[in-house]
Amino acid sequence: MNRTKFDKPKFSIELLHPRHWWIWIGFGLLALIVNILPSSILLKLGRSIGTLGICSENERIKIAKRNLELTFPDMSEKKVKQLVIENFKNTGIALIEIGIAWFWPTWRFKRILLTKDITKLEMLEAENKGVLLCCVHALNLEITARAFSTLGLAGYGIYRPHKNPVYEFIQYYGRTRNGNKLIYRTNLKKMIRVLRNGKRLFYLPDQDYGHNKSVFVPFFAVKEACTTIGPSILAYASKCAIVLGSGFRNTDGKYEIIANKSIEANYPQKDEIAAAAYMNKYIEEIILRAPEQWMWLHKRYKSLPDKSRTNSRYQ
Structure with a gap:
């Protein structure tokens, strides 16, 4: 595969080979379950x-x-233990949420969304301003x-x-529901072009991606946390807006969609560490x-x- 681009997966008879049946069956069952059961039961x-996972995932615990x-x-x-248990339960819910995101019809999906504040994104959309939407x-x-x-603010995901062609086929079409598009993770030129053309690019700067294009800066109580410099590279090259977004589930089972804070005004994009x-x-x-x-x-x-x-x- 060209490491700067990839092709949209297409259906072929090869995807029906018996070695792939377990994937078709698994996703078929997931799609069936999430579409026939009510949200509260899901x-x-x-x-x-997630609770079952606690019994088997000792390393992850x-x-x-x-x-x-x-x-x-x-x-x-005690609080750490409680949070670990709750995190595992939410990990179990994440499996169901994949099914909901990929297989629910739009009319039903809209019912679980609670739009808290997306005015900043809507304003930038009207201005045709590129946005690095950091989640x-x-x-x-x-x-x-x-x-x-679904809210009319589709973007490009990195x-x-x-590796499995059937999983890839299902995943691709699930992630491009309602207009989202995808960019291969090393295609920096296309990411910059998307932002310069006034589109949104979803970016996740919160994990440890290794030493390449990273610096060590504070993250919570850890003074030297490996942190990507991707946002500063993209912001400097595209002159885009930088907006923070989230969609956490509340106690009522609704997903609170927020994108209300733009931070590019004081963002020190020329200083990667800062x-x-x-x-x-x-x-x-x-x-x-x-x-x-x-x-x-x-x-x-x-x-x-x-x-x-x-x-x-971790040792």
Whole structure:
């Protein structure tokens, strides 16, 4: 595959080979379940799946616990344990949310959206201004991405195709519901072109992507957290607006869609270290809206300035 672009997957007879049947059956069952059961039951089912995961994912429990200990050193052991359990339950719900985002009809999907404040995005849309829409790795990220497109604010997602062709076929069409488009993750030129042309680019600057194009700046209580410089590169090259977005689920089972803060005015895009630290402060604000729904199960702090000590925070 060309590492700067990829082709839209097309259906072929090869996708029906028996070795792929289990994927078709799995997604078929997921699509059936999410379309026949009411939302309240689906959420309970997801929490049950997450609870079962607690019994089998010992390594992930350790990672989530360690992430929370590093992030919130003053949090009590009891609170950390409670948050880990709740995070696992939300991880179970995430499976259901994938089904909802990819397979629900638009009329039903709109019913679970609660538009809190998207006026900033709407204003920039009217001005034909490119927007780097910075979100986080919330467990309901698939819902959030489709929500913006359903509300008439579709954008481009940065994308890595799945190795399995059937999974890729289903995933691609699920993620492009209601008008979203996808850009291969290394195609920087196209990302810049999208922003210069007044479109939206979804960007997730909250994880540890390794040393390449990253700096080490504070993130919560961790003083040297590996942080991507991608936003500053894109902002400097495109002169785009930078808006913060989220779509966390509330206690009523509705997804609160927010994109109300534009931060480019004081964003130090020419200083990669200052820009990364500046962005992290806002990313922290987003995560704290619903910390139990963020992806604590991945090693956020795996990289250290000394490459030879990678993962030492988890040993």
